[in-house]
Amino acid sequence: MLRDSDRDRYLACILSPEDKRGALAALYAFNAEIARIRDLVHEPLPGEVRMQYWRDLLEGNAHGSTQANPLASALLSAIEDHRLPRQTLVNMIDARIFDLYDDPMETRTSLEGYAGETASALIQLASLVLAPAEASKSAEAAGHAGVAQAIAGLLLLMPLHRHRGQVYLPLEILSATGLDREAFLAGDDKLRVSAAIEAFAGLGRDHLAKARAAIISPLVFPAFLPVVQAGSVLVDAQRMGAAIFERSPQLPQWRRQISMVLALMRKKI
Numbered sequence: 001m002l003r004d005s006d007r008d009r010y011l012a013c014i015l016s017p018e019d020k021r022g023a024l025a026a027l028y029a030f031n032a033e034i035a036r037i038r039d040l041v042h043e044p045l046p047g048e049v050r051m052q053y054w055r056d057l058l059e060g061n062a063h064g065s066t067q068a069n070p071l072a073s074a075l076l077s078a079i080e081d082h083r084l085p086r087q088t089l090v091n092m093i094d095a096r097i098f099d100l101y102d103d104p105m106e107t108r109t110s111l112e113g114y115a116g117e118t119a120s121a122l123i124q125l126a127s128l129v130l131a132p133a134e135a136s137k138s139a140e141a142a143g144h145a146g147v148a149q150a151i152a153g154l155l156l157l158m159p160l161h162r163h164r165g166q167v168y169l170p171l172e173i174l175s176a177t178g179l180d181r182e183a184f185l186a187g188d189d190k191l192r193v194s195a196a197i198e199a200f201a202g203l204g205r206d207h208l209a210k211a212r213a214a215i216i217s218p219l220v221f222p223a224f225l226p227v228v229q230a231g232s233v234l235v236d237a238q239r240m241g242a243a244i245f246e247r248s249p250q251l252p253q254w255r256r257q258i259s260m261v262l263a264l265m266r267k268k269i
Contacts, residue, residue, distance in 0.1 A: 001032075001070075001071065002032065005029065005032035005033075005036065006028055006029075006031070006032045007253065008226050008229060008256060008260070009031075009032070009226050011225075011256075011260055012024075012222060012223075012225035012226045012260065013025050015222055015260060015264050016130065016222040016225075017130070017222070020129050020130055020222075022074065022077075023077075023078035023082055023129045024126055024129055024130075025074070026071065026074035026075045026077070026078040027075070027084075027122065027125055027126060027129070028126075029074075030071060030075050031092070031118075031122050033054075033071060034054060034092065034093055034096045035096065035099070035118075037050050037051065037099070037100070038100055038164075041100070047100040048100065051093050051097060051100075054072075054089075054093055055093050057072055057075075057076070058079075058089050058090050059086070059090065078129065082128055082129045082132070083128075083132070084125055084128055084129070088121050088124075088125060089125075091121065092117055092118055092121055095118050098114060099166075102164065102165045102166055104181050105167065105168050105170045106170065106171050107170050108170050108173070108203065110170065111150075111168065111203075112147050115146050115147040115149075115151070116143060116146060118146070118150060119146035119147070119149045119153070120143045120144075120145070120146025120150075121146070122146070123145055123146050123223050123224060123227070124142045127142060127217075127220035127223045129223075130219060130220045130222060130223055131217065131219035131220050134217040134219045134220050135217075137215055137217050138214070138215060138216045138217050138223075140210075140214045140215070141211045141216045141224070142211075142223070143211075144210040145207070145208070145224055145227045145230075145269065146227075147203075147204070148204045148205070148207040148208035148211060148227065148230045148234070149226065149227045149230045151200060151201065151203060151204030151207070151230075152204055152229065152230035152234055152237075154200075155197070155200070155204075155234070155237045155244060155249065156233060156248055156249065156250055158244055158245065159244075159248070162187070162245060167184060167185065169196055169197075170200075173196055173199045173203075174196055176199070177192050177196040177199065178192050179192050179196055184196060187242060187245055193241065193242040193245075194242045195241075197237060197238070197240075197241050197242065198237075198241060200237075201234045201238045202234075204234045205231075205238075208227075208230055208231055208234065208269075211224075211227070212268070212269060216267070216269070221264065222264065224269050225260050225264060225269075227269050228256075228259050228260050228263040229259065231269075232249070232259075233249050233250065233251075237249050
């Protein structure tokens with residue numbers, strides 16, 4: 001399931017210690033499952049129903065036997081085996097409710113909060129699986145790395161989000177470049193759109209620089225492997241500007257695999 005839904009995190013899982021892979025795969029597959037709900041529904045309400053299934057599961061109110069859902073069973077096992085905080089996973093679900101609607105992201109703070117409860121939280125949960133005694137030492141790095149990774153991911157998905165009418169760029173950034181939601185989605189003023197995308201990617205690069213400057217314990221470094229791709233995406237997005245609406249800055253899979261292996265060897269994101 002993880003290999004088909006999130007190839008980069010699948011590879012990060014394979015590059016992690018063998019005895020940790022099952023729990024990491026469960027976490028990453030759960031993340032992929034709630035992230036794709038918008039792709040499976042046409043209206044927000046059915047999406048919220050799917051979200052509620054996972055919320056009930058984590059809060060001890062599962063619908064039927066969890067054995068019927070291999071992912072649910074694996075996730076609960078990972079939580080119990082590694083004493084993971086259920087509330088962090090519930091918060092991740094609640095943050096993903098935003099994906100079901102077309103409301104714009106209002107501020108940088110809103111964006112950072114969204115990224116913190118999704119991508120950053122996932123890095124921190126993976127760190128707890130890998131080395132619970134070391135995880136807290138890398139919390140600052142996880143926070144910044146998650147924001148950088150989330151922004152890179154949103155840039156990769158920008159053509160899809162534009163088609164849906166979703167805008168994850170904070171309105172603060174759009175306003176500073178002389179745009180509003182409608183003008184950005186229309187994409188007619190390419191100079192202003194490029195300026196907004198450059199500022200958005202620049203915000204991601206700022207957080208990535210802070211993550212690189214923070215402490216990352218070698219024992220939890222595999223949790224940061226999915227972030228390795230963010231740097232090239234952010235740099236290319238700044239260069240491409242409005243052209244990102246038409247083509248993706250994603251590197252080929254083979255290059256992403258090599259970069260993750262090298263990062264693991266060097267212990268640098």
